[in-house]
Amino acid sequence: MAVTFSPSSSTATNIFDVGKYTVELVSVEPHKCTSQPPPKPLLIATPSEGGVFPIFLFLHGYLFYNSFYSQLIQHIASHGFIVVAPQLYSVAGADATEEIKCTAQITNWLPEGLHNFLPSHIHPNTEKIALGGHSRGGKVAFGLALGKIATTNDLKxxxxxxxxxVDGMDKGKQTPPPVLTYIPQSFDLGMAVMVLGSGLGEVKRNPLFPPCAPEGVNHRDFYHECRGPACYFVAKDYGHVDMLDDETGGVRGKATYCLCKNGKGRAPMRAFVGGAVVAFLRAYLEGDFASLAAIRDRHDEIAPVQLQTVAFLEN
Structure with a gap:
């Protein structure tokens, strides 16, 4: 299945708006593939215009569907990136070990398999690849990058x-394998890192449910363990799931509206996350730091959300 996502020509150069590329959204089901099927189902957002594009492998949050991020990944792809969003599981327990292993398998599949599911004039650049994830997907991304589980990675x-x-329910209640060590700048990653946080993520929606991004295991703790180069942005009045699609259907989709403390709407936070990701990928995959510097220096003017934290660590 493929749908198109057309850019707005008047905002093609603004990272917080849709970029200059028309985007095709491709759904890949392994059981329907005749050759080189991916290890897991994929949702791929790719520019439709021909060229060679970097890859962003993006992992969904706990018990979410990759389709909940369709608007976000299309935003990123419209700026000239191929976004690969696997569905790591349908049902999962507390242990993220298998998700880390699956992500490694998907990464190793990319060089030989990805091009089979892209238009013939679209070429993925497997020498320029970034890894990321939301919520538990962020934990999985860090877990793989830190080698928390023994895996074989063919790509760097x-x-x-x-x-x-998010690394669990609370400090001392991390889900396995634990990622945070609570030692400042202990992450030996050998690559640039960006951490995005939500100001309302650590706030309970109501007394019956814990916060979705609890203090002690959230964005703040991840950033404190990063070494430079690293950057850190926290959106003040938005919640843990406010970067998801405007409409998320089904029982799990409806739960995203009632379990977490949310902001006034999803579009501003989604635009910010998409734009920040684009700026970071431009900087560290393409060597263009102008957009990232603009967020640092002019976020009050250009960002669609108010930022309560803007921090950078140099090498």
């Missing part, structure tokens, strides 16, 4: 992104 990641990453 150039950048790592955690979108409101």
């Amino acid at each position: 990641f150039s950048a790592l992104i955690g979108v409101d990453p």
